[in-house]
Amino acid sequence: MTKKKEGKKIVFQSEKEMPMMAMSLGSMLYNKTGSWRNIRPEIKTEACIRCGLCWKFCPDTAIEIEDELPVVDYDYCKGCGICAAECPAGCIVMVEERR
Amino acid sequence: MKKVLMGNHALSFGAMLSRSQVIAAYPITPQTQVVELLSEMCADGTLDARFIKVESEHSAMAACIGASIAGARTFTATSAQGLALMHELLHWASGGRLPIVMGNINRAMAPGWSIWSDQNDSLSQRDTGWMQFYCSSNQEVLDTVIQAFKVSEKLSIPSMVILDAFSLSHTYEVVNIPDQADVDAYLPPFDPLYRLTPDDPHAFNGLTSPEHYFELRYKLERDMEKAPALIEETGREYERQFGRYLGLADNYLCEDADVVLVTSGTAGSTARVAVDDLRKSGVRVGNLRIKVFRPFPFDTVRRILKNKKKVAVVDRNISYGHHGIFAQEVKSALYGQGEGTTVFGYVCGLGGRDITPQTFREIVDYARTHEAPEEGILWIGVKR
Numbered sequence: 001m002t003k004k005k006e007g008k009k010i011v012f013q014s015e016k017e018m019p020m021m022a023m024s025l026g027s028m029l030y031n032k033t034g035s036w037r038n039i040r041p042e043i044k045t046e047a048c049i050r051c052g053l054c055w056k057f058c059p060d061t062a063i064e065i066e067d068e069l070p071v072v073d074y075d076y077c078k079g080c081g082i083c084a085a086e087c088p089a090g091c092i093v094m095v096e097e098r099r
Numbered sequence: 100m101k102k103v104l105m106g107n108h109a110l111s112f113g114a115m116l117s118r119s120q121v122i123a124a125y126p127i128t129p130q131t132q133v134v135e136l137l138s139e140m141c142a143d144g145t146l147d148a149r150f151i152k153v154e155s156e157h158s159a160m161a162a163c164i165g166a167s168i169a170g171a172r173t174f175t176a177t178s179a180q181g182l183a184l185m186h187e188l189l190h191w192a193s194g195g196r197l198p199i200v201m202g203n204i205n206r207a208m209a210p211g212w213s214i215w216s217d218q219n220d221s222l223s224q225r226d227t228g229w230m231q232f233y234c235s236s237n238q239e240v241l242d243t244v245i246q247a248f249k250v251s252e253k254l255s256i257p258s259m260v261i262l263d264a265f266s267l268s269h270t271y272e273v274v275n276i277p278d279q280a281d282v283d284a285y286l287p288p289f290d291p292l293y294r295l296t297p298d299d300p301h302a303f304n305g306l307t308s309p310e311h312y313f314e315l316r317y318k319l320e321r322d323m324e325k326a327p328a329l330i331e332e333t334g335r336e337y338e339r340q341f342g343r344y345l346g347l348a349d350n351y352l353c354e355d356a357d358v359v360l361v362t363s364g365t366a367g368s369t370a371r372v373a374v375d376d377l378r379k380s381g382v383r384v385g386n387l388r389i390k391v392f393r394p395f396p397f398d399t400v401r402r403i404l405k406n407k408k409k410v411a412v413v414d415r416n417i418s419y420g421h422h423g424i425f426a427q428e429v430k431s432a433l434y435g436q437g438e439g440t441t442v443f444g445y446v447c448g449l450g451g452r453d454i455t456p457q458t459f460r461e462i463v464d465y466a467r468t469h470e471a472p473e474e475g476i477l478w479i480g481v482k483r
Contacts, residue, residue: 015314020255020322021196022315023293027306 033060037079039094045069047091054083054092104274106267109237110176110202110260111136112274113244115146116282117200119174120289123151123162125181129214131268133176133202156181160188160199167197168303170294172248176202178264179220180209186224189257193228193319195304198251198258198289200244201229205364205415206264207450215451216264218364218416222392222424228319230258230326231392233363237272239345239390242337245277246345249286249333254322263415264451266365277341285340326394347396349388350403352378356385358466359404361412361429363389366454370413373459384463389425400432409441411466413459415448422446422475443472447479 010026012018043054054070055063062077063070070083084092104112110133114122122141124134140146149171151162156177167173177185182203192199203221207213221231232247234240240262247258262268295303307315327347334345351371353359362370367388377384387403389396404410410433414423421427426444433440443466448454461479 011310012314015317018311018314018318019293020315020318021194021293022304022307022311024301025305025307025311027308028302031306 032075034062034073034075034077037074037077038097039079039081040074040097041072041077041079041081041083041092042095043070043072044091044093047089049089049091051088053086053088057082057086100276100278101273102276103271104237104241105132105269105271106234106237106240106262107132107202107204107269108136109240109274110244110262111140112276113241113260114174114200114202115140116241116277116279117174117245117248117286118172118283118288119146119148119200120171121149121151121163121166121173122175123153123159123166123173124175125153125156125159125177129178129181129204129206131176131178131204133204137174156184157188160185160192163199163201164188164192164195164197167192167199168195168295170289170291170296172252172289173197173199174201174244175199176204178204179206179213182220182224183208186227189224189227189229191304192257194315196255196319198248198255198291200247200251200258200260202240202244203259203261204264204268205261213450214264216266216415217449217451218261218414218424219449221259221261222416222418224259225393225424228256228323229393230256230323232258232260233390233392234260234262234267235349235365235367235388235390237267237270237274238343240267241274241276242341242343242345245282245286246330246333246337248289250326250329252289252291253329254326255292256319256322256326261364263365275341281340285337323394327391327396327398330391347389347391347399348403349386349390351386351388353385353387353403353407355383356407357383358385358409358411358463359407360384360386360459360462361389361404361410361425362386363392363425364415366413366415366448369454369456370459373456373463376456377460377463382463382467392425392428395428395432397432400429401436404429404433404440405436407440409443409466411443411445411462413445413447413454413462415446415454417446417449417476441471443469443477444475445477445479452480
């Protein structure tokens with residue numbers, strides 16, 4: 001991931017330092033929700049038509065586009081399968097998670 | 100410019116003059132003409148706003164939240180079951196610190212189905228972190244929408260502007276409509292501290308651990324506590340500009356009163372008529388109309404009710420297993436303020452049963468002829 005941030009936990013010592021709402025408290029980064037996954041998307045990039053639909057539909061923004069091709073961030077992908085369902089080229093398959 | 104407006108349209112004009120930028124609403128019952136007129140204004144270009152028609156009140160508030168977090172001045176309106184359906188999202192709006200303004204028509208909650216007035220719909224949302232303004236005239240409705248945007252945007256807390264079904268919502272009154280330029284001078288464009296924008300991406304309202312949640316609620320309450328003074332300040336500013344003061348409560352002849360009627364909404368204007376009549380026959384009564392229910396104006400209520408012998412709180416609502424809700428609040432405000440004030444709690448007018456000057460005469464008669472209430476709830480007008 002080119003733009004990947006460090007998943008560091010943010011802890012404010014005082015309410016005075018905090019924004020008034022739960023804004024960018026870091027929980028979206030340090031909670032590696034990828035561990036919830038039972039099935040994982042695997043992308044056969046040779047068949048990819050570079051439409052970007054998987055990137056657009058991923059509800060966890062766990063797909064990045066690198067050199068015009070999608071790359072899954074398995075730290076956050078929960079394995080919902082939306083990308084595979086939406087892919088018009090059928091190049092994303094959901095496979096049983098390897099433990 | 101003066102116009103003859105129903106209360107619903109007074110809300111619409113308030114939202115229009117405030118230059119609302121996004122209006123999201125569900126258009127079917129229990130909706131009212133508030134958003135009907137606003138949709139026409141959006142369609143004919145009177146109001147430069149995006150009107151989002153949604154499939155439920157839950158979605159209406161969700162759309163408002165999205166628009167508000169993106170930095171748009173946002174308005175919606177609802178009533179009764181529609182407000183109840185929004186309940187979850189009301190917490191998202193206040194917890195997300197979004198200054199949405201919503202009109203709510205006080206209608207009784209079903210079952211049985213009712214489109215008539217009582218306050219249980221909005222009072223059931225008491226603890227959602229919204230400010231609540233109960234209006235008693237169509238002029239006050241229009242003025243309060245404009246003021247509510249100003250107060251909400253300063254504090255980042257949403258507001259409900261509330262009016263009784265039919266006795267205000269569908270009643271026509273002469274309303275003075277301020278000039279747009281004057282409203283613009285009073286209410287500058289919405290300029291939030293934080294907004295959802297690709298230029299400065301942030302995650303809003305994500306998972307919040309016990310390390311931070313408590314502080315966020317502390318901050319919400321601390322800002323809510325600033326509201327009474329801000330409402331008075333912006334109310335005086337409104338008076339300087341438009342000649343009409345918008346405060347926390349109205350004191351009508353309470354100074355020398357032996358019995359003070361505590362009311363809210365249109366019952367307040369009816370109470371004034373009763374006060375005038377009773378005073379003609381030598382009975383010293385007054386009326387404290389509480390306009391702002393959240394935050395509760397403790398100082399104002401204490402100041403006006405201090406050393407009063409008898410206070411008759413008239414509730415068009417009920418907290419089952421307790422009392423009328425304003426009566427609870429008034430008792431809580433008077434706790435520890437010295438002895439000698441007896442609070443009589445009346446419940447009347449549920450489900451749109453009329454509250455008339457005669458109702459108030461009955462209420463005052465009871466308070467005058469009893470040292471203390473015989474029951475926790477004094478029921479007026481129930482057929483038993």
